[in-house]
Amino acid sequence: MNPRLLAVVFTVIAVGALAPALSAGQSAEPPTPLTPWGDPDLQGVWDFRTIIPLERPDDRAGQAFLTDEEAAQLEQEAIDEDERLNEPSDVDRPVLPAGGNTGAYNNFWLDWGTNVLESRRTSLIVDPPDGRLPPVQPGVRTQQGMGPDGDDVLGPRPARFRAGGIGTDGPEDRGLSERCLLGFNSGPPVMPSAYNNNIQVFQTEDHVVILVEMVHDARIIPLDGRPHLSPAIRQWFGDARAHWDGDTLVVETTNFTDKTGSFDPLFSTSIGEGTYLTLTERYRRLDADTLLLEYTVDDPTTFTRPFTVQLPMRRSAEPIYEYACHEGNHAMPNMLGGARAEERAARAADPAAP
Numbered sequence: 514m515n516p517r518l519l520a521v522v523f524t525v526i527a528v529g530a531l532a533p534a535l536s537a538g539q540s541a542e543p544p545t546p547l548t549p550w551g552d553p554d555l556q557g558v559w560d561f562r563t564i565i566p567l568e569r570p571d572d573r574a575g576q577a578f579l580t581d582e583e584a585a586q587l588e589q590e591a592i593d594e595d596e597r598l599n600e601p602s603d604v605d606r607p608v609l610p611a612g613g614n615t616g617a618y619n620n621f622w623l624d625w626g627t628n629v630l631e632s633r634r635t636s637l638i639v640d641p642p643d644g645r646l647p648p649v650q651p652g653v654r655t656q657q658g659m660g661p662d663g664d665d666v667l668g669p670r671p672a673r674f675r676a677g678g679i680g681t682d683g684p685e686d687r688g689l690s691e692r693c694l695l696g697f698n699s700g701p702p703v704m705p706s707a708y709n710n711n712i713q714v715f716q717t718e719d720h721v722v723i724l725v726e727m728v729h730d731a732r733i734i735p736l737d738g739r740p741h742l743s744p745a746i747r748q749w750f751g752d753a754r755a756h757w758d759g760d761t762l763v764v765e766t767t768n769f770t771d772k773t774g775s776f777d778p779l780f781s782t783s784i785g786e787g788t789y790l791t792l793t794e795r796y797r798r799l800d801a802d803t804l805l806l807e808y809t810v811d812d813p814t815t816f817t818r819p820f821t822v823q824l825p826m827r828r829s830a831e832p833i834y835e836y837a838c839h840e841g842n843h844a845m846p847n848m849l850g851g852a853r854a855e856e857r858a859a860r861a862a863d864p865a866a867p
């Protein structure tokens with residue numbers, strides 16, 4: 514037989530022998546795409562909306578996963594509620610009286626999502642196994658920014674929670690997001706909330722950038738092995754350093770400021786303070802359209818043990834639009850100006866009043 518033809522025959526036989534092993538093995542999942550310089554490519558806009566709560570609800574205690582029927586029911590209920598809230602307003606609704614409560618955002622501005630997790634987990638917390646935040650250390654302060662009826666409640670100054678407020682004496686009495694310092698779901702770590710549940714990832718050979726849609730802040734994170742900043746230097750987003758562990762981007766953040774809580778399970782609640790917090794995030798592509806964020810909160814002065822959250826993000830075809838927080842924002846001067854007007858009116862009515 515012609516030697517070249519013989520080589521072709523042996524090649525065909527060899528490939529045929531390998532085919533069953535490949536089809537049953539690692540080739541089922543496409544490899545993680547790489548950047549031109551060889552790092553795993555995590556770039557894109559990623560959407561982290563979900564109706565699954567951070568903590569497992571009390572009525573699902575001991576249930577780590579939803580059944581398919583339960584998942585379908587929850588998603589349908591979310592769709593039905595979203596449609597109900599988007600119904601046209603009653604044309605005969607009376608005009609609200611001047612000075613009355615006009616409410617806040619309507620449903621046009623909100624986007625909680627309507628999906629459960631593909632894993633069917635009942636909570637974003639995966640450790641502890643009960644899906645709940647661990648107990649806090651004795652004496653740790655929890656600051657509430659908003660009462661059960663939506664009313665502001667008093668708390669320590671300056672405000673350490675992300676949204677809501679504790680008074681109208683000055684801007685330091687308002688939540689951090691109202692002051693455009695930190696978004697209420699922007700983290701770190703990010704958590705699903707009312708809207709703007711998107712991040713965008715950019716990469717270079719020596720940096721990764723995580724842009725959060727809420728308040729439009731960017732975390733510029735070096736990959737070159739440099740040490741953390743001095744503990745004397747504190748930042749709103751902390752001081753982040755990153756490295757690759759196989760196909761996973763690991764980001765360790767320290768040096769958070771004590772002007773924020775250690776953790777914000779709700780955007781109007783803040784637990785402890787962030788001085789001793791270490792946040793470890795792990796970003797990994799699961800497939801072409803899914804980026805898994807897993808993060809561990811380790812703060813021994815606030816919680817009795819670390820806890821871990823898994824938050825799958827879906828690729829978005831939409832760009833991130835600029836979030837101009839203070840540009841054209843009249844809320845802060847109007848709110849504080851209204852409080853001053855009420856104080857002047859009270860003094861005019863009763864000059865002896867404090």
